Amino acid sequence: MATCIALLRGINVGRAKRIAMADLRQLASDLGYLNARTLLNSGNLVFEQARPSPAKIALALEAAIEAQCGFTSHVVVITATELNKIIQANPLLDQMEDPSRLLVAFASKASDLKTAAPLVDEDWGPDAFALGDRCAYLWAANGILKSNLMKQFERLTKKAATSRNWATVLKLQALTSQ
Numbered sequence: 001m002a003t004c005i006a007l008l009r010g011i012n013v014g015r016a017k018r019i020a021m022a023d024l025r026q027l028a029s030d031l032g033y034l035n036a037r038t039l040l041n042s043g044n045l046v047f048e049q050a051r052p053s054p055a056k057i058a059l060a061l062e063a064a065i066e067a068q069c070g071f072t073s074h075v076v077v078i079t080a081t082e083l084n085k086i087i088q089a090n091p092l093l094d095q096m097e098d099p100s101r102l103l104v105a106f107a108s109k110a111s112d113l114k115t116a117a118p119l120v121d122e123d124w125g126p127d128a129f130a131l132g133d134r135c136a137y138l139w140a141a142n143g144i145l146k147s148n149l150m151k152q153f154e155r156l157t158k159k160a161a162t163s164r165n166w167a168t169v170l171k172l173q174a175l176t177s178q
Contacts, residue, residue: 001034001048003080003176006061007106008043008073009162017071019043027064033057039175040168043073046175054078058108074159076106078134080176087173090166091130092137099166101143105136105153112160116153124149136161 006028011017021038024045028036033047049057054077061075078086086104096102107113110133119129126141127149136157140147144165153161164172 001050002052004033004047004049004052004054004057005078005080005083005172005176006043006045006047006057007076007078007162007164008045008061008065009075009159011043011073012041017069017073019065019069023068027068028061031060031064037175039171042168043162044164044168044172046172052077052079055108074162076108076162078106080173082134083169083173083176086132086135087169089132090137092128092139095128095139095141096166097141099170101140102166103138103140103144103150103163104166104169105138105157105161105163107134107136107157107161110134113157115156115160119149119152119156129153138163 011019021041025036025038028045028047033049036047038045058075058077066072092102113131113136116136120131127147128139129149130137138150140150144150
C-alpha cells in the first residue's frame, strides 16, 4: 500500500470553489482510497492506495469534484516517496528565514514546468527560484503577494502547478508518516 498526496488547486480561497474537508475525505473514500485524511482547509488530501497511478487518481478526483461540487479544480497527485525526495532536494533552504515565504509549486509532470525554465537564469534578488523534477522552489523574501517572481511564475505556468508553503509541505510529510 502506498501513501499518496492529492493537492487541489484553488480550493477554499475566497468564496469560490468551496469544499468541506469532510466532504473531500468522503469523496476520496467513495473512490476507494483508504485512510483518507486532510490537512488544513486548502485542499490537501492524504490517502492510501495499492499500486497508485498519480495521473489516473488526479483525473478521478477532478471528475468527482466537478460532479459533486459543480466546479473544476486542477489536482496534482504525488506519492509520499516523491514528497520526501522533493523535500530533500530543496536547494533554497539556506535562504529560508520564514517557512511561509518558501514555496514548493507541484506539477503533474515535469514538462508542465518547462515554460518556467527561463526564470532560473534571471536574478530575482532578494527572491530566488530553482526547478526540481516535478516541482519548482520559490523564495519570496518580502512575501508572496509582493513577489514579482511569483507573479511571473504564475503567468508562465498558468494553472499547471499548485503551490504550498514550506511549513505545509513539512506538515504533509508528517501526516504521510502517521
